[in-house]
Amino acid sequence: xxxxxxxxxxxxxxxxxxxxxxxxxxxxxxxxxxxxxxxxxxxxxxxxxxxxxxxxxxxxxxxxxxxxxxxxxxxxxxxxxxxxxxxxxxxxxxxxxxxxxxxxxxxxxxxxxxxxxxxxxxxxxxxxxxxxxxxxxxxxxxxxxxxxxxxxxxxxxxxxxxxxxxxxxxxxxxxxxxxxxxxxxxxxxxxxxxxxxxxxxxxxxxxxxxxxxxxxxxxxxxxxxxxxxxxxxxxxxxxxxxxxxxxxxxxxxxxxxxxxxxxxxxxxxxxxxxxxxxxxxxxxxxxxxxxxxxxxxxxxxxxxxxxxxxxxxxxxxx
Numbered sequence: 495x496x497x498x499x500x501x502x503x504x505x506x507x508x509x510x511x512x513x514x515x516x517x518x519x520x521x522x523x524x525x526x527x528x529x530x531x532x533x534x535x536x537x538x539x540x541x542x543x544x545x546x547x548x549x550x551x552x553x554x555x556x557x558x559x560x561x562x563x564x565x566x567x568x569x570x571x572x573x574x575x576x577x578x579x580x581x582x583x584x585x586x587x588x589x590x591x592x593x594x595x596x597x598x599x600x601x602x603x604x605x606x607x608x609x610x611x612x613x614x615x616x617x618x619x620x621x622x623x624x625x626x627x628x629x630x631x632x633x634x635x636x637x638x639x640x641x642x643x644x645x646x647x648x649x650x651x652x653x654x655x656x657x658x659x660x661x662x663x664x665x666x667x668x669x670x671x672x673x674x675x676x677x678x679x680x681x682x683x684x685x686x687x688x689x690x691x692x693x694x695x696x697x698x699x700x701x702x703x704x705x706x707x708x709x710x711x712x713x714x715x716x717x718x719x720x721x722x723x724x725x726x727x728x729x730x731x732x733x734x735x736x737x738x739x740x741x742x743x744x745x746x747x748x749x750x751x752x753x754x755x756x757x758x759x760x761x762x763x764x765x766x767x768x769x770x771x772x773x774x775x776x777x778x779x780x781x782x783x784x785x786x787x788x789x790x791x792x793x794x795x796x797x798x799x800x801x802x803x804x805x806x807x808x809x810x811x812x
Contacts, residue, residue, distance in 0.1 A: 522567030526551035530575030564591040574599030580614040591620040597627040608633040618643040624651040645677025656687040667692030680706035693721040703731030715744040725754025732757030738764045748773040760786040769794040
């Protein structure tokens with residue numbers, strides 16, 4: 495009797511891990527995108543007339559999204575060195591549910607998306623999508639919104655992404671990096687960096703009302719004093735079931751605003767976070783507006799060699 499680990503009698507396309515047959519490795523399809531000059535052995539340059547395979551990749555992310563099937567778990571692998579310029583509104587539209595766009599490479603080899611017009615946007619209009627391991631860079635002054643989530647964009651995840659402003663610091667910038675409409679719930683940010691260097695920066699996230707908002711191990715830095723003090727995470731309504739933890743916020747302004755959720759019935763926790771401004775007292779007073787939520791083990795510093803506890807109630811010491 496033949497061993498199953500050799501995939502006899504028709505099991506010719508199988509994969510073994512430690513001699514165990516894997517019958518279904520992944521339910522969805524995997525497409526590749528690559529317009530860089532670095533090609534795999536036997537590969538050809540990226541073209542949307544290709545099949546979207548490792549050696550014959552597509553050239554644009556938006557085209558690859560159009561080849562995906564909703565909720566099948568499709569993955570778009572974006573190759574190291576890939577770059578795309580978005581010069582129009584909805585330059586990339588993530589309108590197929592359950593698609594993950596995953597950048598390959600580390601450091602500057604990660605795929606880079608640039609925004610070269612003020613109305614350049616990536617639009618998310620389908621649920622349960624993710625952006626992983628990519629760089630997003632402003633390449634013109636006052637990009638209004640880089641990523642716009644509609645009310646249908648529920649369950650989005652941002653992991654290992656970085657937003658920067660172009661080489662001309664103080665000239666290229668986002669006004670808001672991500673905006674989200676009501677209905678875009680269960681949004682998560684993990685292991686990511688969001689950095690602004692211009693007086694016209696407003697928020698890295700601006701929403702309306704959202705249930706489920708998760709931030710873990712992220713860095714939000716507004717390195718230049720804003721023309722008008724503005725929160726780094728902002729909503730005009732309630733944010734409920736939030737958990738913001740193990741993250742870092744910097745606002746180079748007196749009386750900084752870090753988390754500004756304006757509803758009267760927010761709910762959730764902010765814990766183990768660190769906040770930096772140029773004035774400790776002002777940041778403690780004005781840094782948080784999120785009625786209904788609570789802070790635990792959070793610290794704020796502004797003046798040199800100083801720190802303060804943030805939160806309500808009384809501090810008891812032995």
